[in-house]
Amino acid sequence: MPVPQSRGLVSRTLLRENSYRAIRDAIVDGTLAPGERLNDADLVEWLGVSRTPVREALARLEQAGLVQTKPGRSTTVSPLDVREIRSAQLVTAAMHELAVREAIPNLSAAELDAMREANKRLADALCRNDVDAAIAADDDFHGVPVAACANRAIETVLEQFTPVLRRVERLRFSSLGGRGSVAQHDRIIALCEAGDVEGATAATRANWQTLVPLLDNSLQET
Structure with missing residues (x-):
């Protein structure tokens, strides 16, 4: 399933935490499916934030085991391991x-x-x-x-x-x-x-x- 089309989901306060929670919840509820590629530009547009909180959120999600990142190549939703x-x-x-x-x-x-x-x-x-x-x-x-x-x-x-x-x-x-x-x-x-x-x-x-x-x-x- 592609990144949702709604805009400006995250408020201007607590951008880092809210971005993390929004992406995390989309992975957990299946909106973002295992194996799906996550594009920074799509996430920025969806959440209505800059690239910085998105990248920080993806780094946290990688530590939590919810995404997998290949430096300089791609970030994908982790499979169910x-x-x-x-x-x-x-x-x-x-x-x-x-x-x-x-x-x-x-x-x-x-x-x-x-x-x-x-x-x-x-x-x-x-x-x-x-x-x-x-x-x-x-x-x-x-x-x-x-x-x-x-x-x-x-x-x-x-x-x-x-x-x-x-x-x-x-x-x-x-x-x-x-x-x-x-x-x-x-x-x-x-x-x-x-x-x-x-x-x-x-x-x-x-x-x-x-x-x-x-x-x-x-x-x-x-």
Whole structure:
């Protein structure tokens, strides 16, 4: 699919970050497909920015494993690489487990309610087959303990590896199997509320393990 034809998507503030997020999201949601060549001029026109923030965004995306660059030749969207995504899944799962472990002693009633609200939105989105809304709700659910643990190192690692994994999560929430996440989230909330650190971290690990069958099946078919 070619670069979208809309113009001036990115505001004049935070050009670097917004450019990165816009291109990243287009890769994650499939607008920019694996193997597609990314032309600086097309991206500049689409985003309404200069070449500098575009090039900086592409450099960050290369570090995140979402694009591949051949100096002086071309930049393309990275293919879905099973090995890279497996690695991202292991790291991401470990970070979320650690976030839950560190957050539980400090989780407030309001934060637990925020997790419940996010899980309700996830259930509603799955019933409507709204993949984008489901991913956003899932992000918000897991984001509560990440924020509550106040560990910047965890946030930094997740920021790097989550975008690679997000391409697979779209497959999970596009299937009926994704609906099992709602019940798993309910269990995580209950264990967090009970202060069961080991139980909550194990439940979090099980939740992130639901991506493994997709790696074993769907990605091997691409």
